[in-house]
Amino acid sequence: MSGEILRTISRAITALVSECRMHFLAKGIHSRAVDPSNVAMVIVDVPKENLESYRAETEKTIGLDMNRIFEISKSIGAKDLVELSLIDETNLRIKSGSLEYSLSLLDPSAIRREPKIPELNLPAKIVLDAGEFKKAISATEKVSEHIILKSDKNSFTIEAKGDVEKMVFTMAPGELAEFNGGEARSMFSLDYLKEFCKVASAGDMLTIYLGTNYPGRFSFELVGGKVRVEFILAPRVES
Amino acid sequence: MSGEILRTISRAITALVSECRMHFLAKGIHSRAVDPSNVAMVIVDVPKENLESYRAETEKTIGLDMNRIFEISKSIGAKDLVELSLIDETNLRIKSGSLEYSLSLLDPSAIRREPKIPELNLPAKIVLDAGEFKKAISATEKVSEHIILKSDKNSFTIEAKGDVEKMVFTMAPGELAEFNGGEARSMFSLDYLKEFCKVASAGDMLTIYLGTNYPGRFSFELVGGKVRVEFILAPRVES
Amino acid sequence: MSGEILRTISRAITALVSECRMHFLAKGIHSRAVDPSNVAMVIVDVPKENLESYRAETEKTIGLDMNRIFEISKSIGAKDLVELSLIDETNLRIKSGSLEYSLSLLDPSAIRREPKIPELNLPAKIVLDAGEFKKAISATEKVSEHIILKSDKNSFTIEAKGDVEKMVFTMAPGELAEFNGGEARSMFSLDYLKEFCKVASAGDMLTIYLGTNYPGRFSFELVGGKVRVEFILAPRVES
Numbered sequence: 110m111s112g113e114i115l116r117t118i119s120r121a122i123t124a125l126v127s128e129c130r131m132h133f134l135a136k137g138i139h140s141r142a143v144d145p146s147n148v149a150m151v152i153v154d155v156p157k158e159n160l161e162s163y164r165a166e167t168e169k170t171i172g173l174d175m176n177r178i179f180e181i182s183k184s185i186g187a188k189d190l191v192e193l194s195l196i197d198e199t200n201l202r203i204k205s206g207s208l209e210y211s212l213s214l215l216d217p218s219a220i221r222r223e224p225k226i227p228e229l230n231l232p233a234k235i236v237l238d239a240g241e242f243k244k245a246i247s248a249t250e251k252v253s254e255h256i257i258l259k260s261d262k263n264s265f266t267i268e269a270k271g272d273v274e275k276m277v278f279t280m281a282p283g284e285l286a287e288f289n290g291g292e293a294r295s296m297f298s299l300d301y302l303k304e305f306c307k308v309a310s311a312g313d314m315l316t317i318y319l320g321t322n323y324p325g326r327f328s329f330e331l332v333g334g335k336v337r338v339e340f341i342l343a344p345r346v347e348s
Numbered sequence: 349m350s351g352e353i354l355r356t357i358s359r360a361i362t363a364l365v366s367e368c369r370m371h372f373l374a375k376g377i378h379s380r381a382v383d384p385s386n387v388a389m390v391i392v393d394v395p396k397e398n399l400e401s402y403r404a405e406t407e408k409t410i411g412l413d414m415n416r417i418f419e420i421s422k423s424i425g426a427k428d429l430v431e432l433s434l435i436d437e438t439n440l441r442i443k444s445g446s447l448e449y450s451l452s453l454l455d456p457s458a459i460r461r462e463p464k465i466p467e468l469n470l471p472a473k474i475v476l477d478a479g480e481f482k483k484a485i486s487a488t489e490k491v492s493e494h495i496i497l498k499s500d501k502n503s504f505t506i507e508a509k510g511d512v513e514k515m516v517f518t519m520a521p522g523e524l525a526e527f528n529g530g531e532a533r534s535m536f537s538l539d540y541l542k543e544f545c546k547v548a549s550a551g552d553m554l555t556i557y558l559g560t561n562y563p564g565r566f567s568f569e570l571v572g573g574k575v576r577v578e579f580i581l582a583p584r585v586e587s
Numbered sequence: 588m589s590g591e592i593l594r595t596i597s598r599a600i601t602a603l604v605s606e607c608r609m610h611f612l613a614k615g616i617h618s619r620a621v622d623p624s625n626v627a628m629v630i631v632d633v634p635k636e637n638l639e640s641y642r643a644e645t646e647k648t649i650g651l652d653m654n655r656i657f658e659i660s661k662s663i664g665a666k667d668l669v670e671l672s673l674i675d676e677t678n679l680r681i682k683s684g685s686l687e688y689s690l691s692l693l694d695p696s697a698i699r700r701e702p703k704i705p706e707l708n709l710p711a712k713i714v715l716d717a718g719e720f721k722k723a724i725s726a727t728e729k730v731s732e733h734i735i736l737k738s739d740k741n742s743f744t745i746e747a748k749g750d751v752e753k754m755v756f757t758m759a760p761g762e763l764a765e766f767n768g769g770e771a772r773s774m775f776s777l778d779y780l781k782e783f784c785k786v787a788s789a790g791d792m793l794t795i796y797l798g799t800n801y802p803g804r805f806s807f808e809l810v811g812g813k814v815r816v817e818f819i820l821a822p823r824v825e826s
């Protein structure tokens with residue numbers, strides 16, 4: 110994989126937790142975790158077709174300190190090739206050019222149980238440039254600590270309401286990459302959404318699925334579509 | 349107006365105060381304020397000719413939290429069009445592309461009285477690139493907390509004197525855009541001058557009017573001449 | 588000299604001490620100093636051939652506050668010409684374009700005695716791009732506080748060992764600008780090496796001389812070879 114893929118995976122996971130289980134499945138790399146307050150879940154998938162080379166004779170699960178992986182990934186150029194391999198039962202080797210790390214594995218059974226991925230029936234689907242969403246999210250930052258995402262047949266809107274001001278960001282169907290006009294309205298914590306957005310840049314595609322006072326799904330296609338990162342976020346109750 | 353104009357106006361005002369009165373006059377937008385310690389005054393003017401569209405059926409004065417306006421302006425691209433309008437007697441609408449803010453107005457009578465603009469008879473006039481002035485000001489920063497601006501028929505100089513070192517920045521008449529060689533010498537607080545300079549970039553024109561132990565006028569032509577920001581600063585007594 | 592030379596000299600010295608003696612010799616400018624804990628030495632030389640103009644009728648030693656010189660150098664463009672001259676027995680003048688500083692000299696006899704440059708017999712010589720070394724050093728930063736530099740006939744390696752991970756950076760002879768394959772292995776404090784690297788950028792040449800549990804020499808050719816900065820660093824005892 111590239112340095113960019115390693116950085117993207119580790120940044121996505123560390124948005125919610127510092128340690129996780131990583132599964133090397135027949136179809137590729139998979140990991141998921143729920144944050145300590147049970148408000149958000151992250152699901153990461155890298156299909157083996159998107160890797161330069163991938164070999165998993167038997168499916169294998171390891172425990173990793175993702176903060177360390179994220180730090181290591183920062184020493185590696187975005188386009189540089191990285192090779193991950195298990196040296197033995199207790200060490201992961203991360204090799205890129207002249208640089209080689211070996212990192213102790215964690216006992217997977219000592220890491221918090223993985224969540225089940227919930228089945229959600231969400232009426233609204235919105236597809237847009239993650240950079241646009243990021244800009245709107247950062248514009249709300251000084252206004253309020255939570256925002257309302259709303260969808261109806263006319264538009265997708267992001268609203269934030271502070272003590273002396275109100276902000277509304279509106280996108281008409283024509284400004285969205287895809288939009289089904291489903292009815293939905295849920296409030297979310299800004300802190301989580303900001304954290305999610307850090308994995309993405311302008312040009313990355315973001316698909317949002319929404320319901321009313323219901324969890325939302327935020328699904329990012331990253332590194333030119335090679336990595337899929339999905340966050341599921343519980344709504345906040347409007348007061 | 350452009351996002352850049354909104355940012356420039358709000359940054360100029362917030363250099364001295366957080367709340368101000370804004371006047372929508374027949375000839376354009378005007379605002380002025382004096383800082384809490386009565387040392388400096390800021391005067392902002394945007395003639396209506398420099399705005400894409402301007403309508404003020406009756407002259408109107410509103411009270412604004414300029415810190416909020418400055419924050420909002422940061423969410424708007426420099427070249428993006430911004431539309432300001434009064435929704436009703438208590439709210440200002442700021443609209444740019446997909447983004448729309450509504451901001452509560454402040455009661456103008458609750459904001460500190462506006463200063464009269466003093467008539468100053470200042471013998472020296474110096475016109476130079478604001479970027480040059482900014483560079484010289486920032487070079488004095490580690491030397492002293494106040495600087496002496498001096499003009500005579502030979503040159504315009506900026507001097508700073510510390511315990512172990514002295515700095516002199518000299519510009520000959522030929523290096524200045526305009527210079528009348530008037531005699532003047534006044535000392536000013538560096539903190540204020542640094543704050544003033546933040547509104548400007550290299551390429552913006554700055555006209556300085558000086559006297560001897562007398563207030564100075566620092567008049568900036570900003571955003572390609574569309575916005576005029578003038579600061580008047582009281583001198584410090586040399587000890 | 589250029590602003591870049593002044594900045595390079597002052598940054599090299601201030602890596603270890605804040606005050607130093609500067610010698611204006613017949614052959615050029617020379618300075619050296621040892622850090623307060625006697626762990627590292629810095630030696631700076633600028634041959635007069637590398638200066639636009641140099642005049643030292645009699646050899647002269649002055650005492651300087653190098654932190655001030657470094658601050659001053661930051662106000663001067665990298666390519667701008669700088670002129671140093673003694674105004675009198677107590678002041679140094681630093682002039683560049685419109686900017687002129689005068690700085691009080693320190694009494695050289697009040698500055699800590701200069702070290703003798705030790706004669707070191709070091710078997711391994713490694714020449715590489717300082718940018719490569721800098722990158723490897725910064726990759727070890729989160730792993731450990733000290734690193735091992737190792738040379739044998741196969742390669743030059745940088746190793747860092749933390750509690751849960753190990754990093755190895757390996758360069759084969761073909762990846763180095765010059766390499767004699769000498770046997771050496773010494774451990775050094777990362778803090779010092781990071782400080783040394785700050786004087787250099789990618790493209791600058793670094794020559795390292797190493798022994799086993801012995802001081803290392805780190806010799807940088809800077810500003811296109813115009814300035815030579817050498818650091819000598821005592822090894823740490825491996826535990």
